[in-house]
Amino acid sequence: MQTDKGMSADVVELRAALLGWYGENARDLPWRRTRDAYVVWVSEVMLQQTRVAAVVEYFGRFMREFPTLEALAEAEEERVLAQWSGLGYYRRARMMHKAARMIVAEFGGRMPETAAELRALPGVGEYTAAAVASISHGEAVPVVDGNVERVLLRLCGPQLAEAGGNGKPAVGALRTAAQRFLDSQRPGEFNQAMMELGATVCLPRNPQCGECPVRTHCSTQGEHETGPAKQMRSRQVAYVLMQRNWGPKTEVLLRRRGEDESQMPGMWELPAAPEGGLPDESVVLTVRHAITNTNYYVTIYELPWEEKRTLKAPRGSLQWVKLRELGEVPLTGLTRKVLKRTKILPGTAKGALA
DNA sequence: AACCCGTGGAA
DNA sequence: TTTCCAAGGGT
The missing domain is CATH 3.90.79.10 (Nucleoside Triphosphate Pyrophosphohydrolase)
Incomplete structure (x- = not known):
């Protein structure tokens, strides 16, 4: 890992441009009004493979029904599933409920704070652990979700895209790239900025390069092939x-x-x-x-x-x-x-x- | 490592 | 109309 001292001026400028853009353009989403780890956790689990627009309504109702970790842990599983009904991927709700009970039983109700500890909870993978740790506690760990992967592939170009050897990018190479770009002073904001850029500007199809705050750092200017679709x-x-x-x-x-x-x-x-x-x-x-x-x-x-x-x-x-x-x-x-x-x-x- | 798990909105 | 796919995780 490189230190800020050895960082190139180019990366420093990219961070400033991205964070500046995010400060101006961040959507006002309900879960961004707090850094409470329980709240951030719920939002991140709901957002797994699920669009922001679909999550907003569910998030509000869920937080009213289960305002705290303790409230969630004490609830019957059927009540939790009822609140999740229509959101899909119901195993997420079951695992989060089980994790809440684990936290109460094993950690006295105190949420784990580091990405490594969060990672041990059911339903918390690399992405969710890094998201909660960076957003809630400022831990300097990068997130690599679908958005970030696409942004990185376009920023870095073929060198990263072919790092896997089999025509696919290597997971490790993506993480290394994300870590190199990450602003370790503001990791939570930076991670969200990368995802926000992917979700609103660096789109899968028709990327809006003219509006991109980091286009001068981008090696591909939006070119990125998408794989073959699965047969319905x-x-x-x-x-x-x-x-x-x-x-x-x-x-x-x-x-x-x-x-x-x-x-x-x-x-x-x-x-x-x-x-x-x-x-x-x-x-x-x-x-x-x-x-x-x-x-x-x-x-x-x-x-x-x-x-x-x-x-x-x-x-x-x-x-x-x-x-x-x-x-x-x-x-x-x-x-x-x-x-x-x-x-x-x-x-x-x-x-x-x- | 490939496959499974839900849903609805956009294209 | 049908297809595509979104802030993934578990197996």
Whole structure:
């Protein structure tokens, strides 16, 4: 690692340009109003592979429900999942909840402060550990996320891009480059500035080089190839929407997914339709729902509640849920979408019943 | 090391 | 309409 004393004037100028730009252009995001490690941690976990716009709303509700590490640790897992419902990657919520309980049980409720200690928590990888340590405690560790990787590859050019030998950049080389650029006096701001640049200027496609504060340091001026896309698969699936009672007492029939299922374990969804299919007259909604690289073409049948006995489901996994209680149930995103579009849940109803 | 896990908005 | 992909981590 180089010291600031041996640093070239070029890197010093890059830092100043980037931090200056960040000071002027940083978005006012809720989690940037504090350096509290618990708050920063929650935001970083939510932001894993998830867009800022999607996180903002969830973050506010989550922090109201679980304002402190202790509140999170004391909560039932189902309550945590219910708050996470719709955000995706539910294992993040389970691991963060487990980590909160570990911190209370093993560290007396005191959050680990260094990146190395944070790294030991479930759900905290290299990125999240560095982000929390640098933002909350000023530790001089660089973050390398998707944004930073792209920015570094463009700044440094082919020399870094081919450092892996197999046509891919080496993880170690990326980290070394990030460490070299990092402003060790303001690591939290610098790391966020790099990510902000990648998210708003140094875009994957159509990078806005004309607005880039460090374009004079950039060896590629935006050139960067993206790899081949993964092939999307398609699957047909069908569910049943069943209600009973009317008005405030209305209930919807839901099924709890098994704890051992790889996708969305323990989450609640509409029961699957019988295999033989159902008459077309029963179709109330068709939607497409994409999960990773699979397009699910979904058919929703509405049936009278008396038909419940025709459904096959593991004993005890079916349950009538009152409308008022839906907010406390960890629904899958697809089920949430269907209930909104059929106006059973409040929200936008685009594509709903004709 | 490649693959899996969710979602919705942009292009 | 379909595709692409975003502040990753675990296995």
